[in-house]
Amino acid sequence: MKNEDIIVKMQEQINKGLEEVAAAQKEATEIFANMAEQFSPQKNLEEMIQFQEDAFAGFQTLIDLTAEDVATDQLEKEVVFGIGKMTLVHYKPLVEASKVSKSPLMITYALINRQTMLNLQDDRSVIKSLLEAGNDVYMIDWGYPTAEDKYMTIDDHVNWYMDECVEYIRKATGAKKVNLMGICQGGTFSTIYTACHQEKVNSLITLVTPIDFETNDGLLFRWGKDLKIDSMIDHYGVVPADVMNFSxxxxxxxxxxxxxxxxxxxxxxxxxxLENYMRMERWTFDSPDQEGETLRQFVKDLYQGNKLVKGELVVGDYTVNLKNITCPVLMACGDADHLVPLAASEKFVEYVGSDDATYMHFKTGHIGMFTSSKSQKEIVPNIVEWLTKRR
Amino acid sequence: MFDPIKEQQKLMETWTENMKKMATPDFEEMQKAMFPNMDAMKAMYGDAQENAKKMYEEMQAKVKEMYEEAQAKAKEMYGEMPSYEEYMKKFTEMFPMMDDYAKLFEVKVPGLEMYNQLFDFYKGVMNPEDFAKNLQENYNKMMTSFIQNAIPNADVAELFKQPQELTEMCVKFYQNMMRPWMQLDEELVKNVLNGDADAAIKFFSEIGDRYEATFGKVVKMMNLGINMEAANEQQAAMDAYYKMMFSAGKLSAIMTKSNNANVQTLTETYKNMMKEGQKVSTFREFYDLWYNTSEKAMEDLFATAEFSKAFADFTDKYFLYLTASNKVVERNLSSLPIPTNKDMEGLYKTVYDLRKAVRDLQKEVAALVAAKAAPAPKAPKAE
Incomplete structure (x- = not known):
């Protein structure tokens, strides 16, 4: 093609492009002229005044609110055991001593955020419902890691801290086995624990728990596969909570x-x-920092390697085999969970070696499982009923 | 006010000067020149309070402006209305503790600056021709502002706001510094400067690859002499910085492309609403339209493999840069009588190992005590 022809062709393309831009601009001008005509000064003014009034009335309420008004985890309890920054708390039973189950329950929450979610307020408390049903409830509080905890691994959490807690409970109650309930990542830990120490576990309840990381549903699972976690962990050692919150x-x-x-x-x-809102807001940002080595293994072996399902996950001296789990198992999930999609949990009951494995899912989200009105009316009663039959 | 982009530019200029000085023994001077910038980089993490105050002041100004505009328009239709000052005076009388509320307002409600920006954007509708003409640019500005102000002040978020402004800087850097070492398609470079997001994605991918094979080799060139390790570390930090900048540029371009698409979605959605006889007659109604389309656009963008990979690459390069620049800082702190992170690392590891050793020993002791407490097995009877 000659140079002149190229220039003509380029000019034609440029003209075409300019025409398209002009047409689009004309169309947009018409659209927004229409919007301008629809603009209602009176309605806008009313809206603005209302917003101001709401804001000032709101701040009048906020200014009177104290930290005590929005305190969480108010049920009576006692710290009975601890290692490092981790403590084990025992909740005071809410039924008479003769009605308290002889088969204790140990709850393990995720390392991300705090276990207070289960006892946010009196009328939305999973713990209270469990106590009222006669359960003997213990719960792990992982505490707030600092720089010195950077070397803590999944093995340390599961086969050291969790195991010592189970040993304490067995000794304190005389029970040979303990019921485990794990939330989110705490459910993954409880699953690994049960696979490694089945002889000490009576039943396993996993709630909104990721097990199968193959899926790309949910952004965490999509991003987790591409994430190059080493540079972040090498830089921080213990990853600040705000980095997790931002994510x-x-x-x-x-x-x-x-x-x-x-x-x-x-x-x-x-x-x-406002009290309910602020409790949730405080819980959301009450986040412990993350021990780097644990996070590194969680991302690489689970989000990226899906090793738990493949039977390739090595935790300390154990290669974790889900078929070793032979006790009764319950997996309960939320249909609208944007952090742990159903695909990451629903097949768990097929992976375990148990003959008594139940899968439940509810129309709620990750947090709604514990704090919504549906939680108290439907979700928790179902879980309690399942546990009561097996404890 | 600290401007991270300017500071980074200064850092780069200093480094360029220092590269020249590398030929001389004036190494100490070079280090001195480097460190004010390093300190300034650190300062970028600290002005959240200032922003919150600014946010509150701007919101008050916007409310006043909006009131006065609406008041002027309403005058023709509904007659005289109280002035803004009278209106606010009434409020003050109703709420004597208004100053306290104002203070609370400064820090208690995040995201209000975005609300103001969105209002400004909406106000543009009153001048439809200019609005349509500058729609894309204004929308991108607004979304950039969202990233700058609404995302919390975590380390990653701090850098996340920079990619939006890096494109031009990076192209200039290419033209001034790297061009002699590598030749990119000039048409591509022109298109990037003209705001073509696809071209920018390609530009940042190509420049990253070509950097490694050309200019990057100069940046990483080994040094000689007694200070060679220190100089190597400084250059490694600059190398990490360039790589982070290319990665940030690519991420920025991907986000800009999504913003452009979202503007189209917004106008399309509005067009459909018009067809169905629905009106957008107030800011709140416009807000709902914007919120629903923008959130969906962001979710769709984040779910793409392209974004996921670019985001992962950017965070990786960001932390590699932080680690490399911290090494430089740490080396320079080593002469002071304070423990550095390197010193603490050893201590943390020792404590961790000792804790586990104590645990194992405790178990052994417990087993021995239990064995001792158990009744001794009976000796077999003699025949």
């Missing part, structure tokens, strides 16, 4: 960083609403 906020960036506050303003004047 969770950008899963729904506008909703969690912005819209939830805009939507809060009109309801802020309602003290009860």
């Amino acid at each position: 969770y906020l950008i899963l729904k960036p506008l909703t969690l960083s912005f819209d939830k506050y805009v939507k809060m303003v009109p309801k802020m004047h309602d003290r009860k609403f």
Whole structure:
């Protein structure tokens, strides 16, 4: 092609492009002219004044609110055991001594966020429901790691800390076996523990727990596969909680960083609403830092290697085999869970060696499993009933 | 006000100067020149309070502006209305503790600056021709502002806000520094400067690859002499910085592309609403339209393999850069009577190993005590 022809062709393309831009701009101008016509000064003014009034009324409520008003985990309990920064708490039974089960329950929460989620407030407390059903409830509090904990591994959490807690409970109660309940990552830990120490476990309850990491449903699972975690862990040692919080906020960036506050303003004047809101807000950002070696293995062996399901996960002296789990097993999930999608949990009951494995799923999200009104009315009663039959 | 982009530019300029000085024995001077910038880099993590205050002040100004605009428009239709000052005075009388509320407002509600920015964007509708003309640019500015202000002040978030502004800087850097070492398609470079997001994605991919084989070799060139390790570490930090910048540019380009697509979605959605007879007559209604389309656009973008890989690469390069620059800082702190991270690392490992050794010994002791306490097995009877 001659140079002149190339120039003509280029000119034609440029003209075509300019025409397209002009047409698009004309169309957009018409659209926005229409929007300008629809603009209602009165409605806008009313809206603005209402927003201001709501905000000031809301702050009047907020200014009177104290940390004590929004305290969580208020049920009576006692620290009975501890290693390092981890403590084991024992909740005071809510039924008479003769009605307390002889088969104790140990709850393990994730390292991310705090176990107080299970006892956020009196009318939305999973712990309270378990106690009222006669369970003898112990719960692990992992504490707040600092730089010196950077070398802590999954093996340390499972085969050291969890095992010593189970040993303590067995000794304190005289029970040969303990019922385990694990939440989210705590469920993964409880599963690994049961596979390694089946002889000490009576039943295993896993809630919103990731087991099968093959799926790409949910952004964490999508991103987790590409994440190059080594540079982050090598830099931090113990990864600051805010890095984790940021990762969770950008899963729904506008909703969690912005819209939830805009939507809060009109309801802020309602003290009860604000108390509940602030409890959740405090819980959301009450996040421990993450021990680097544990996070490194969790990302590489599970999110990227899916080794738990493949039977290739090595934790200390153990190669974890899910078929070793022969006790009764319950997996319960939320259909709308954006952190742990159903695909990561639903087949768990097929992977274990147990003849008594139950899968339940509810119309709720990751946190809604524990704090929603559905939780108290439907989810927790189902879990309690399952456990009562097997403890 | 600390400007991270300017500081990084300064850092690069200093480094360029220092490269020249490498030929001289003036190494101490080079280090001195390097460190004010390093300190400034650190400072970028600390102005959240200032931002919160600014956010509150701007919101108040915007509310006043909005009130006055609405008041002017309403005057024709509904007659005289109280002035903003009168309106606020009434509020003050109703709420005597208003100053306290104002202070609370400064820090208690995140994201309000974004609300203001969105309002400004919406206000543009009053001038439809300019609005349509500058739609893309204004929208990108607004979304950049969201990333800068609404995301919490974690380390990653701090850097996450920079990619939006890195493209131009990186192209300039290419033209001024790297061009003699590598030749990229000039048409591509022009398109990047004209705001073509696809071209920018390609540009940052190519420049990253070519850097390794050309200019990067100069940056990583080994040094000689007594300070060679220190100089090597400084250059390694610069090398990590360039790689992070290329990666950030690519991520920025991918996000810009998504923002562009979202503007189209927003106008399309509005067009459909018009067809169905739905109105957008207030800011709140516009907000709902924006929120629903933008959140969906972001979720769709984040779920793509392209974003996931670019985001992973960027965070990797970011932490590699931090580690490399911290090494430089640590070396320079080593002469002071304070323990550095390197010293603490050894201590942490020793404590960890000792804790496990104590645990094992405790178990052994417990087993021995239990064995001792158990009744001795009876000796077999003599025949």
